[in-house]
Amino acid sequence: MRYINCLNNISAKGTDLLGSDYQLTDDIAQASGVLVRSAAMHDMDLPEGLLAVARAGAGVNNIPLDKCAEAGVVVFNTPGANANAVKELVLCGMLLASRGILPGAAWCREHADSPTIGKDAEKAKKAFAGQEISGKTLGVIGLGAIGALVANAAIDLGMNVLGYDPYVSAEAAWRLSPSVEHVTNLDDVLHRSDYVTIHVPAMDSTRGMIGAHELEVAKPGCAVMNFSRDTLVDNAAMAEALEAGRVATYVTDFATPEVMAMQNTIVLPHLGASTAEAEDNCAIMATLQMKDYLENGNIKNSVNYPACDMGPAPAQGGRVAVLHANVPDMLSQITGVFGEVGANIDNLTNKARGNAAYTMLDLNAPATDELVAKLTAIEGVHRVRIVK
Ligand SMILES: NC(=O)C1=CN([C@@H]2O[C@H](COP(=O)(O)OP(=O)(O)OC[C@H]3O[C@@H](n4cnc5c(N)ncnc54)[C@H](O)[C@@H]3O)[C@@H](O)[C@H]2O)C=CC1
Numbered sequence: 155m156r157y158i159n160c161l162n163n164i165s166a167k168g169t170d171l172l173g174s175d176y177q178l179t180d181d182i183a184q185a186s187g188v189l190v191r192s193a194a195m196h197d198m199d200l201p202e203g204l205l206a207v208a209r210a211g212a213g214v215n216n217i218p219l220d221k222c223a224e225a226g227v228v229v230f231n232t233p234g235a236n237a238n239a240v241k242e243l244v245l246c247g248m249l250l251a252s253r254g255i256l257p258g259a260a261w262c263r264e265h266a267d268s269p270t271i272g273k274d275a276e277k278a279k280k281a282f283a284g285q286e287i288s289g290k291t292l293g294v295i296g297l298g299a300i301g302a303l304v305a306n307a308a309i310d311l312g313m314n315v316l317g318y319d320p321y322v323s324a325e326a327a328w329r330l331s332p333s334v335e336h337v338t339n340l341d342d343v344l345h346r347s348d349y350v351t352i353h354v355p356a357m358d359s360t361r362g363m364i365g366a367h368e369l370e371v372a373k374p375g376c377a378v379m380n381f382s383r384d385t386l387v388d389n390a391a392m393a394e395a396l397e398a399g400r401v402a403t404y405v406t407d408f409a410t411p412e413v414m415a416m417q418n419t420i421v422l423p424h425l426g427a428s429t430a431e432a433e434d435n436c437a438i439m440a441t442l443q444m445k446d447y448l449e450n451g452n453i454k455n456s457v458n459y460p461a462c463d464m465g466p467a468p469a470q471g472g473r474v475a476v477l478h479a480n481v482p483d484m485l486s487q488i489t490g491v492f493g494e495v496g497a498n499i500d501n502l503t504n505k506a507r508g509n510a511a512y513t514m515l516d517l518n519a520p521a522t523d524e525l526v527a528k529l530t531a532i533e534g535v536h537r538v539r540i541v542k
């Protein structure tokens with residue numbers, strides 16, 4: 155029996171796929187796999203038996219990726235699985251920033267008991283007039299799964315769209331409408347955009363990427379939308395830009411005390427991926443990826459180990475996975491141990507990603523304790539798994 159711990163609510167559409175060899179547990183110390191959404195894992199101790207963490211979602215800033223890699227714990231995410239949900243909320247955010255929807259609806263609620271509400275509404279409505287998004291310019295920062303969907307949808311809504319992403323993958327670029335204008339300078343995007351939307355991951359390099367300078371060069375009266383992470387926007391700079399009217403509205407999915415103290419904000423409680431469809435998609439993808447890793451050693455969509463696919467574990471013989479540092483001479487030391495104990499390698503894959511590497515080997519006989527002990531003793535080996 156394998157045990158899986160869920161640190162957040164994970165859709166049963168995913169966990170139901172685990173099958174009868176698995177059991178959900180509340181005790182993480184017992185778990186070989188963890189399913190998580192936004193729960194903070196940085197200060198958690200990683201139990202010895204933990205093999206995999208699957209983030210049912212995109213952002214992995216809540217997970218200590220390097221610490222996990224060094225402990226031989228593979229971390230997965232689910233690229234694109236919640237992108238449509240976020241796209242729809244971004245479009246909603248853009249409309250909320252453009253029309254008097256929230257204050258208008260609040261006015262109606264406040265006057266709910268008035269018998270003359272119909273007549274009064276006709277007088278009141280001029281206070282809630284807005285502008286259309288068609289014909290306006292949207293700057294999309296980050297053209298990955300979400301950014302590309304937002305950019306394409308905005309084109310369909312008649313907007314001019316500027317796209318900025320110095321690291322865009324070829325695959326992501328192919329998904330973009332040819333009508334999206336590729337701009338290589340962030341200042342240009344900000345200077346020209348009536349609306350700016352940010353879709354980049356939270357990393358050290360993106361912390362405060364929308365700061366005092368960016369808000370200074372931004373088009374006066376623009377709306378900024380942040381459905382990515384709070385750390386991407388410098389709060390002090392945003393508060394000042396809102397006060398000065400340089401930014402008309404800040405729409406953010408991240409409620410913090412600093413943001414709540416700002417004027418002209420529309421703040422949501424991290425609702426971007428909170429749709430039934432996205433929760434199901436993410437849970438299914440996270441579960442299947444983790445299951446394939448636990449059962450076959452295959453790695454797909456990991457954010458701290460390389461991809462590796464050797465198909466199902468062989469029916470005869472054995473499969474061993476070695477999670478190790480990406481340093482010279484590892485492969486020869488690993489294969490040397492197989493020679494020393496007289497184990498015959500039928501098939502082998504060795505891949506590296508950043509500081510981490512992964513070597514998976516199929517044998518014509520089951521792995522022995524001696525083999526595992528010798529592999530584990532190699533300096534730089536983080537974990538040895540007998541997959542089968
Ligand atoms: N509000 C919510 O509920 C949700 C928020 N998110 C957030 O949105 C982020 C993006 O999600 P996806 O589009 O699915 O990720 P993705 O990985 O498909 O796309 C991220 C894009 O950002 C680009 N990028 C990285 N650094 C950049 C920089 N300095 N300047 C411009 N572009 C840069 C990358 O090249 C990539 O194309 C996630 O990391 C997460 O933080 C994701 C899903 C739900």
Ligand SMILES: O=C(O)C(=O)COP(=O)(O)O
Pocket residue numbers: 191192210211212213214236424426427428
């Ligand atoms: O996928 C992401 O990055 C998200 O921000 C979604 O977070 P959630 O799963 O709703 O806690």
